Amino acid sequence: MVVDAVTLVSGAAEGAPLRLDEPLSFWGGFDPATGLVIDRWHPQKGACLQGRVMMMPAARGSSSGSAALAEAIRLGKAPAAILLLARDAIVIVGAMVAAELYGRACPVALVREPDWERLAAAGRLAVRAGAQRAEIQIDDR
């Protein structure tokens, strides 16, 4: 089945969903060189975001997060795509700059809250974020 969403940064990618239980700061809480969550207070410390469709209501903390996300995208250690419940400027700017500089897409989409659980429970998600609208295909296998 397919869920509608709003494109924040365009692109197409797929991967297994990874829902973060708490917001994450990409600066200080995430290592762009490895893709690992390194925030010692975060419940998912040690999780690897590389290649996953990361689901997070919004980011947290330092405004230096955009550069860390852009650096991770450059190194291929970033999430494949990011799904948000709020328009988070830090995440959007980081993904946009990486797309402009390196031509590497990390699509970012704004999804509706009623769809959140279903997306998180999927086996695999395919995100296709066009100019305005995004579609997320849920694969339950």
Place this chain on the structure above:
Amino acid sequence: MVQFSALDRELLSGGRGPAAAFAMRLITRFAEAVDARRFIDIEAAHVDGCLYLGRASLDFVERLVALGGKVRAPTTLNVGSVDLIHPELFRGRKEIGENSARLMQAHIELGRAPTFTCAPYQTKYRPRFGAQIAWGESNAIVFANSVIGARTNRYGDFIDLCCAMTGRAPEYGLHMTENRFAEAIVEVASIPSDWEPERVAVAVGHTIGRACQSLVPAIVGLPGETSEDDLKALGAAAASSGAVPLFHAVGLTPEAPDLETACGGFEPKLRLRLSAEDLREAARSLSSVADGAPLPAVSLGTPHFSLSEFERLMPLIDGPRSLVDIFINCSRATFTKLRALGWEERLRAARVTLVVDTCAYVTTIINVDAGAVMTNSGKCAYYAPGNIGVEIAYGSIAECIASARAGKVVRL
């Protein structure tokens, strides 16, 4: 939807060059994300892009340089990772040092003032009351908003730079009067009787950052003799333990002649009452070592030490020579004034190393194998353990100097 002015359209379409178009495209998407309706002119920008955090930050600036970009608004630069005036102080990897220096140089090529300071408000570029500005660097942001009454949001990576390149900023948040009123009331009910305003400021700042996070607090009950340097320290601490973008110190800061004005008739979301014991606890929590712990170094000036702080310091350093190195971070503008006053030699004789263009807590300057670094800064105490892997002791300037002489943490 964002409404574009004729200038915005010209910028977007490349009429002011490809670098400005690139920057305008980015801030347009940013404006949509923060739900701004239009852009406004800015009088100044302060760019926090000189710390080398990886290749992406350098590539971004190099792209703007390659496109022939020049800033459209008067722009100051935050600290970098190396001291360009004293490059020998850098002890990190050669490649990082070189990339850091290139990053700083690339920013100058875009037409920015090579201030390399986290305290641009101490320079001739200090904005006026009410000025619309786009500043990065958390301590500078909170100072500009609170102490000067200039107006900026907490601009971060890339966006502060794009505002500088276009001379435009999205109109939202603290650019607008209705968002500048206090959302929390913090009452300093009692203060330890032997504390100077310097220490009160750090303890209050550290506490409100944790309690208020990104809310705007109005603080009642700070000592009347609280100086601008103390307010600097308060804001820096509050923007480290939290994300405070603006505070009102009732009777001290320009938008808070009284509590009613600071609150603008709105009901606060949070009320906090601080006792002398709360402040003592806050100051204690900033130290990760016990009193008496061995001390290999002292670091002052996070944010950058002002000329008035040097004036307070000078009488304290005359006397027995320090047993350990004292690092003092300041801007190159302040450094030039120290030289003119003939204080550089006096400081060196007292075992002071002046660190310019950068800050000892963000880069590899201090060589510590064991023991703690002592600082007068709540901000340095908060970040140094994570950034440069040291234990930390917090104390007043006088305690820091006394401790440097003793080679261990001393309380006065």
